Amino acid sequence: MPSTTLSVPDDRQRDAERSQQAILLAARDEFAEHGLGGARVDRIAQRTGLNKRLIYYYFDNKDRLFQAVLEQAYSDIRAAEHALHLEDLTAPEALRRLVEFTWNYYLEHPEFLTLLNSANLHKARHLMDSNRAQQLNSPLIDMLADILERGRKDGNLRGGIDPVQLYISIAGMAYFYLSNNHTLGAIFNQNLLSPKAKQARLSHMSDIILGYALAES
Amino acid sequence: MPSTTLSVPDDRQRDAERSQQAILLAARDEFAEHGLGGARVDRIAQRTGLNKRLIYYYFDNKDRLFQAVLEQAYSDIRAAEHALHLEDLTAPEALRRLVEFTWNYYLEHPEFLTLLNSANLHKARHLMDSNRAQQLNSPLIDMLADILERGRKDGNLRGGIDPVQLYISIAGMAYFYLSNNHTLGAIFNQNLLSPKAKQARLSHMSDIILGYALAES
Amino acid sequence: MPSTTLSVPDDRQRDAERSQQAILLAARDEFAEHGLGGARVDRIAQRTGLNKRLIYYYFDNKDRLFQAVLEQAYSDIRAAEHALHLEDLTAPEALRRLVEFTWNYYLEHPEFLTLLNSANLHKARHLMDSNRAQQLNSPLIDMLADILERGRKDGNLRGGIDPVQLYISIAGMAYFYLSNNHTLGAIFNQNLLSPKAKQARLSHMSDIILGYALAES
Amino acid sequence: MPSTTLSVPDDRQRDAERSQQAILLAARDEFAEHGLGGARVDRIAQRTGLNKRLIYYYFDNKDRLFQAVLEQAYSDIRAAEHALHLEDLTAPEALRRLVEFTWNYYLEHPEFLTLLNSANLHKARHLMDSNRAQQLNSPLIDMLADILERGRKDGNLRGGIDPVQLYISIAGMAYFYLSNNHTLGAIFNQNLLSPKAKQARLSHMSDIILGYALAES
DNA sequence: TATGAATGAGAATTCATTCAT
DNA sequence: TATGAATGAATTCTCATTCAT
Numbered sequence A, B, C, D: 001m002p003s004t005t006l007s008v009p010d011d012r013q014r015d016a017e018r019s020q021q022a023i024l025l026a027a028r029d030e031f032a033e034h035g036l037g038g039a040r041v042d043r044i045a046q047r048t049g050l051n052k053r054l055i056y057y058y059f060d061n062k063d064r065l066f067q068a069v070l071e072q073a074y075s076d077i078r079a080a081e082h083a084l085h086l087e088d089l090t091a092p093e094a095l096r097r098l099v100e101f102t103w104n105y106y107l108e109h110p111e112f113l114t115l116l117n118s119a120n121l122h123k124a125r126h127l128m129d130s131n132r133a134q135q136l137n138s139p140l141i142d143m144l145a146d147i148l149e150r151g152r153k154d155g156n157l158r159g160g161i162d163p164v165q166l167y168i169s170i171a172g173m174a175y176f177y178l179s180n181n182h183t184l185g186a187i188f189n190q191n192l193l194s195p196k197a198k199q200a201r202l203s204h205m206s207d208i209i210l211g212y213a214l215a216e217s
Numbered sequence E: 001t002a003t004g005a006a007t008g009a010g011a012a013t014t015c016a017t018t019c020a021t
Numbered sequence F: 001t002a003t004g005a006a007t008g009a010a011t012t013c014t015c016a017t018t019c020a021t
Helices: A011-038 A041-048 A052-059 A062-082 A091-108 A110-121 A139-154 A163-179 A181-188 A195-213 B011-038 B041-048 B052-059 B062-082 B091-108 B110-121 B139-154 B163-179 B181-188 B195-213 C011-038 C041-048 C052-059 C062-082 C091-108 C110-121 C139-154 C163-179 C181-188 C195-213 D011-038 D041-048 D052-059 D062-082 D091-108 D110-121 D139-154 D163-179 D181-188 D195-213
Strands: none
Touching: A011 A041, A011 A052, A011 A062, A011 A110, A011 B011, A011 B110, A041 A052, A052 A062, A062 A091, A062 A110, A062 A139, A091 A110, A091 A139, A091 A163, A091 A195, A110 A163, A110 B011, A110 B110, A110 B181, A139 A163, A163 A181, A163 A195, A163 B163, A163 B195, A181 B110, A195 B163, A195 B195, B011 B041, B011 B052, B011 B062, B011 B110, B041 B052, B041 B062, B052 B062, B062 B091, B062 B110, B062 B139, B091 B110, B091 B139, B091 B163, B091 B195, B110 B163, B139 B163, B163 B181, B163 B195, C011 C041, C011 C052, C011 C062, C011 C110, C011 D011, C011 D110, C041 C052, C052 C062, C062 C091, C062 C110, C062 C139, C091 C110, C091 C139, C091 C163, C091 C195, C110 C163, C110 D011, C110 D110, C110 D181, C139 C163, C163 C181, C163 C195, C163 D163, C163 D195, C181 D110, C195 D163, C195 D195, D011 D041, D011 D052, D011 D062, D011 D110, D041 D052, D041 D062, D052 D062, D062 D091, D062 D110, D062 D139, D091 D110, D091 D139, D091 D163, D091 D195, D110 D163, D139 D163, D163 D181, D163 D195
């Protein structure tokens, strides 16, 4: 009567897992498109093809579903950050790589940006209620601190750089450009997402960050 | 004895104007707090003390009200930008002043940040439908281009800097810090809005921007 | 100081009269197009170019306005009926003339049909509340009775025809065709209002009525 | 023991069907009493005892509900027409039977008349949007054409009668009397719906129609 | 006479959520 | 686990009507 249930999930469990993932994905897209207030549980159900009732079965209510989506989003980006392996590069190369990574991740995960906007509109309440809080902690800050320290020692980065400030600046330069691309595009009357424009933005960001961090020779 | 009648609007006009302004202010706060989807017309009416019907009388529907709020927000920041008079300063000083202005404006007008987030969530549709579009155009870009050109000529700023890229970077560094301060605060477990933290952020931003723009000596 | 006011209306009175007529006309069209429940006081005001408040000033409320419109509509058709002078014709010609008149009046006053529909939807309550009730009484019934009697005496119409029944039949054959032309057109998939179709309808109606009323020879 | 399951729908299905029918019936009465513009969704819900939300669940909005009501009304009268079996009668008898049927159907289904009025007020838009359009097509026209042809061949009906014109005349004579009975009653100051009056009306209609259609001997 | 501003009661529609199976 | 039916509480928007001048 025991117990292989944990290691060998039966079909029902696999279906359950699959349903939850489908809901999570559909909810992520819905919340990203419409925000928390504009998202519709009905639409999420439609997106999955599953019954609306199931959403409540697995996630209790809309707010908890949003919380789960946020947790997943953070979990995803943390996994990507872990895969970076900046420690194998010189400090300046690592810094450049970090700028590239940030830019590309935001570019490839536009939903992440709007989800964060929504989370902040609600004063990060959903994150603070989360008990998977540990996954919020970015390893990047420690990695960045290491890089900065390593660069300082090697003499190819200047000293005295605050890793948190630098991280926020890198993220901010990418984030603002992409998150606000619609209003910026309207104001400047130009397409900020053409391949050329995207390339130019990354160059500019790298120039600024490395211009700031490189040791003066 | 006659004739100040032109400069002194009668009560009716004044009331209409006043009512519209009151609605606009209340709506701004409501939209800023809750986003477009989360805002409630009822609450806006309550905030003004006026009848809900009046909101529809003057603004037709929630979307047009949001549009009017955005127009006002842009109109306000453009007015502040006009008052800057950067042309009286040296190029490096003007640049530093611009960074400060951006930072302080966002700090003092947190509603502006969330309004822009909402506008972008809706793909800037409300701005594009606006026929007060000219007020979107920031004079800052031209001012910044002038500064950069002046600095290059005077030999105290490096050449080849794109004013649009630089503007977005300045704005982005301030915007991201403030707009996302709740999630960032949760992640870093620190208060980003203490006086000290705010001072540190402004210093960092100025350092980065000026470090990038100053001519190498 | 005295008194020509009754016979020589001053400008203000003329304006007042003109405003009331404008409202009445606009209201007639609005009620005819949308029915009593679907009519909008705002739209009536817009149609006149006058202020909405004026409608209430002159007509108290929407129901009384509808009542006034109905009274006017009956007054108009009674005036047209009075102008018929059927007494100058032989009985069969008078009958044919009456069929023609009915058909043409309905054709030229489509609003009359929908107004009557609305009046009946409300169980003629507005007419019964009217104190201009006398204008409801159609002279046609008496005229028709005279014709039928005259024809019987002259031997060119059969006897024993009830004028009320005949009147309702004439009216009904015209009314139903025109009032229900949209649904009939949809069912029969043909245009009932082409010149040819209208001509055919009038012929058919005359045939039926005269076929019924003419004395067998 | 198994297997009547196919013929006996389970409770859920039965309830859904029953709810929809209840809504349809209540809506029919509400629309018939007040017209489309005057009908209230709230009242329809109250009439059914069901939740108002359910109306939208099944019928989307008020206009589509009205459309469904119209479709049902047409479906009902078509079913009654199908049950007539006029082909077993001689042509004159069939014609008389048709007049009687029309009169009695309108008399027993007064809601049908006001529903049609409303449909026409809206220019039959709801019917034209219906994709159950085939149920609009009355078999009566074909039946009537057959009768007329049969009568002509048998020599007991005159030739050259247009079935559409005749159908509209029969319907119109009944419709107008009943649909406008309130205004007619007010004008003629008599009760048009007393048993005697109803009998007289049917006689008159039959006289007119048969007088018109019978072959002259 | 005429008008723009303002309102309360409602009316259609929506939405998150629960029921029953 | 999964689902269609059902609901109460909003929520946006409307409408006839009145206020104040």
